[in-house]
Amino acid sequence: MERLNNNEIVDRISNTVSNTCSIDNELFQKHNVKRGLRNEDHTGVVVGLTKVGDVVGYDRDEKGDTYPIPGKLMYRGISLEDIVRGAQKENRLGFEEVVYLILSGNLPKQEELTEFSQLLSKTMDLNAKIVMHILDLVGNDIMNYLSRCVLELYTFDQKPDDTTPENLIKQSLNLVATFPTIVAYAHNALRHSEGKSLHIRHPQPELSLAENFLYMMKGHHYTPLDVKILDLALMVHADHGGGNNSTFTVRVTSSTGTDTYSAIAAGIGSLKGPLHGGANLKVVDMLKNIKKNVKDWSSVEEVDDYILKILNKEAYDKTGLFYGMGHAIYTISDPRTVLLKEMARDLAIEKGREDEFNFMSLLEERAIYNFMEKKGKSVKKQVCANVDFYSGFVYDMIGLPQEIFTPLFAMARIVGWCAHRIEELNFKQKRIIRPAYKNAADIREYVSIKDRM
Numbered sequence: 001m002e003r004l005n006n007n008e009i010v011d012r013i014s015n016t017v018s019n020t021c022s023i024d025n026e027l028f029q030k031h032n033v034k035r036g037l038r039n040e041d042h043t044g045v046v047v048g049l050t051k052v053g054d055v056v057g058y059d060r061d062e063k064g065d066t067y068p069i070p071g072k073l074m075y076r077g078i079s080l081e082d083i084v085r086g087a088q089k090e091n092r093l094g095f096e097e098v099v100y101l102i103l104s105g106n107l108p109k110q111e112e113l114t115e116f117s118q119l120l121s122k123t124m125d126l127n128a129k130i131v132m133h134i135l136d137l138v139g140n141d142i143m144n145y146l147s148r149c150v151l152e153l154y155t156f157d158q159k160p161d162d163t164t165p166e167n168l169i170k171q172s173l174n175l176v177a178t179f180p181t182i183v184a185y186a187h188n189a190l191r192h193s194e195g196k197s198l199h200i201r202h203p204q205p206e207l208s209l210a211e212n213f214l215y216m217m218k219g220h221h222y223t224p225l226d227v228k229i230l231d232l233a234l235m236v237h238a239d240h241g242g243g244n245n246s247t248f249t250v251r252v253t254s255s256t257g258t259d260t261y262s263a264i265a266a267g268i269g270s271l272k273g274p275l276h277g278g279a280n281l282k283v284v285d286m287l288k289n290i291k292k293n294v295k296d297w298s299s300v301e302e303v304d305d306y307i308l309k310i311l312n313k314e315a316y317d318k319t320g321l322f323y324g325m326g327h328a329i330y331t332i333s334d335p336r337t338v339l340l341k342e343m344a345r346d347l348a349i350e351k352g353r354e355d356e357f358n359f360m361s362l363l364e365e366r367a368i369y370n371f372m373e374k375k376g377k378s379v380k381k382q383v384c385a386n387v388d389f390y391s392g393f394v395y396d397m398i399g400l401p402q403e404i405f406t407p408l409f410a411m412a413r414i415v416g417w418c419a420h421r422i423e424e425l426n427f428k429q430k431r432i433i434r435p436a437y438k439n440a441a442d443i444r445e446y447v448s449i450k451d452r453m
Contacts, residue, residue, distance in 0.1 A: 023440050031438050037243075041066055042328070042381055044243050047435070048251070052076065052102060052419045053239040057330035068331030068382045075239060076105050084235060084339050093208050093227070095234040095412075096120060099176055102239055102419045103169065117208065123177035124203035124212060126185070127156055131200070134185045138193070142407045143272040145186035147265045150175070154261040161259050163425050171260045172418035179414050180209055183407040184216035190403065210234055213411070218399060225350055226398045229343045233391060236336040237409055239416030246270035246277065246413060247420050254421040255433040267417045268410055277409040281402060283324040284392040289316045290363065297359040300366060307363070307370045324389030325367050336387035344394050351397045360393060 004012070028035055037045040043058070043066060054074040058066040073080040075098060083101070087094030096117040100108045108116060126134075133152060137145050153174075154160045159167055181203055192198040201219065203212040210231035214222040242251060250267040271277035291297075293315070294306050309315035310322055327334055341361075348357035364385045371383050395405055 027440055033438065038328075044328070047433075048242055050242040050420065050423060051105070052423060053241045053416060055241040055243070055329050057327065057332075071327075071330040071333045071335045071384070073236075073240070073335045076101050078107070080236065081335055081339065084232065087235075093210060093231040095209055095231050095238070098235050098238050099415050102415050103172060103422075118205070120173065120177045120209060121203065121205045121207060121212065123174055124181050124209070126178060126181050130156070130182075131185060134182065135189045135192070135198075137186070137189060140190065141272075142183060142186045142190065142403055143268060143277075143410065145190070146179070146182055146407055146410060147268040147272075149182045149186070150261050150265050150268065153178075154259060157261075160261065163257065163260075165422065165426060168260065168418075168422045168425065172422065175260075175264060175414050175418060177209070179411045180213040181216065183404055183411060184213060186407075187217065187401070187404055214398070217404075222398070223350065225343075225347055229340075229347050229394055230398060232339060232343055233394060233408065234412040236339055236387060237412035239413070239419065242420055244276075245273070247416055250417045251420050251424045252433045254424045255431070257425075257430075260418075260421065263421055264414065264417055267413075271410055271413065272406060277406045277413075279323065279386075280388040280392040280395075280405050280409070283388045284396070284402060284405070286310075286316055286323045287360070287363075287393070291356075291359070297355065298362070300362070303362055303366050304370060307367055308374070311370060311374050322367050322371065325364075325371060325385055326383040327386045330384055330386065331382040333384050334386045337385050337390060340387060340390050340394060344390050344397070347394065347397050353397060356393070360390070364389060 027033075034045045037047065039045060053076070054072075056072040056074070057069070059069050060066055075083065078101070083098060084094060087097065097108060097113055099120070100106075100113060100116050130149060130152060134145065134149060137148065139145060157171065185200060188199050199219070201216045203216060207215060208227070208231065211222075211227045214226060214230060240247065242248060246267045249270040250263050253263040253266045274282060290306060290310075294302050296302050306315060307322065311320055313320040345354075345357055348354045368383060368385070392402070392405055395408065396402075400408070
């Protein structure tokens with residue numbers, strides 16, 4: 001008998017996957033299995049309680065049926081919009097305030113916020129060995145760099161497995177402060193591996209997290225508005241309740257009692273996925289395709305025609321998906337999109353890209369209209385533009401490369417991850433998260449190896 005090579009062995013096994021991993025949809029309904037932890041009306045299955053954040057996109061009538069309402073995102077019971085408006089009214093940055101609020105549960109007084117901001121800035125510098133490790137890393141994905149660096153931080157922590165509240169807060173603040181530095185250095189290391197100049201700029205203690213990141217990435221080549229909108233982007237991405245995939249991943253992992261670095265690395269792996277944090281890259285790629293194929297950016301007719309081609313699986317990637325449109329919870333509006341779009345308009349004017357902004361606004365409007373006309377009755381849900389629709393455009397206007405779009409998401413969401421982990425580990429009666437899976441395989445008899453066909 002001729003021996004198979006490695007590839008042939010892999011092919012033989014992989015050819016069975018379509019059968020061994022196929023489960024009829026009827027079985028999910030028969031056994032009342034909530035696929036993706038979603039109910040039939042698209043709402044999430046409630047699996048836990050939290051005081052950290054809340055995501056609101058619909059309400060229920062007296063019969064229990066859902067109906068759409070303008071979206072709200074709450075941090076510790078306070079509206080994100082109110083937090084952002086408060087900072088904007090006082091003409092100050094707000095991410096550090098959000099970090100303090102989400103981790104402590106309370107809004108800081110001015111003196112507390114000043115001291116806290118200074119602590120974060122001073123903590124941004126990395127251990128020299130970690131810097132050298134980043135420069136030695138090989139790869140082409142900064143999320144992968146970030147995950148490996150987080151796991152290495154375990155070795156520099158004197159009490160890495162200590163899960164007391166005090167130590168969890170110390171670890172959390174260290175991660176929040178060092179994530180921007182790791183991402184900036186990883187990007188520069190990646191550029192250097194491609195034959196470009198290596199720039200390692202140390203964070204400056206007098207700068208905010210947002211401005212320090214721009215400084216480490218670009219030197220002094222940024223404007224005050226660049227800083228403000230990046231600060232806003234960090235604010236709106238800081239948390240999104242306990243049910244989003246990466247935060248739930250952190251909570252599931254944390255419920256085992258594992259260390260902070262392992263739990264956060266798991267969250268990074270989740271966020272890296274194109275259906276989660278990597279979604280803004282799909283939006284950017286789709287928008288490039290639309291701009292190339294729509295000649296008149298002000299023509300409603302031409303825009304509608306191409307949007308319908310995308311929805312009908314005739315254009316772009318032919319999946320029928322219009323990326324950046326729709327959300328698992330938000331219906332009428334995504335509050336993050338509303339806030340980001342406002343400042344994106346000002347940034348577009350500053351950068352001389354107002355035509356692109358107007359085109360995106362038209363795309364948003366017509367995509368919602370065409371989606372509801374084509375699929376509204378079948379999906380029974382109103383859709384809106386989600387935060388991914390504008391975030392990539394904003395980052396591009398700031399002058400940030402696509403490879404750090406998803407790491408930017410992680411730089412913000414690390415705040416929520418840490419807060420949910422602390423909450424998970426401080427329930428009075430801890431319980432490991434372990435949902436059930438019902439077996440759908442037929443019962444078979446074991447066959448002796450000499451009798452197998």
